[in-house]
Amino acid sequence: MNPLTWEAPLVLTWAALFGIVLVRAGSTYLLGWLARAGAGRFPRIQRVFTSHRYRRAETLVGRWGAPLVAASFLTVGFQTMANLAAGAARMPLARYLPALAIGGACWALIFATIGIAGFAAVGAAYARWPVATLCIGAAVVVVALTALVLVRHRARPPED
Secondary structure, eight states, X not given: OOGGGOOSOHHHHHHHHHHHHHHHHXXXXXXXXXXXXXXXXXXXXXXXXXXXXXXXXXXXHHHHOHHHHHHHTTSSSSHHHHHHHHHHTTOOHXXXXXXXXXXXXXXXXXXXXXXXXXXHHHHXXXXXXXXXXXXXXXXHHHHHHHHHHHHHHHHSOOOO
């Protein structure tokens, strides 16, 4: 299902993306809710709940609550952990659902407008200059991975 080929009005594209994010993020919240009770019984789940990324998300969700969950939809990679932490922390649905609706609506709007336009621009560039587009894409990936490695390396506590 390629969103670039959707010939629907913007509002329908937004509604489809909003539905997708509600199901995905809501499912992650539910998994956190269910998994927290059984975390000790399954090593794989226990590893997720003891990971640095999860503990950071749990701390931030504990401190900022629903506004953090809503804002997490504007990030890349953090929203899954924020929704998982909200579920595991048993954030009440009265707080979680409005945060999910607001954050999901913003995410769907951004993706339905800027995201699809960006994909279309990359597709047009590839159709005209495939080698240059692939080289630039590879360079962007290398720079992003290098930055990720450097950030993670600096964030690690020094070993004794």
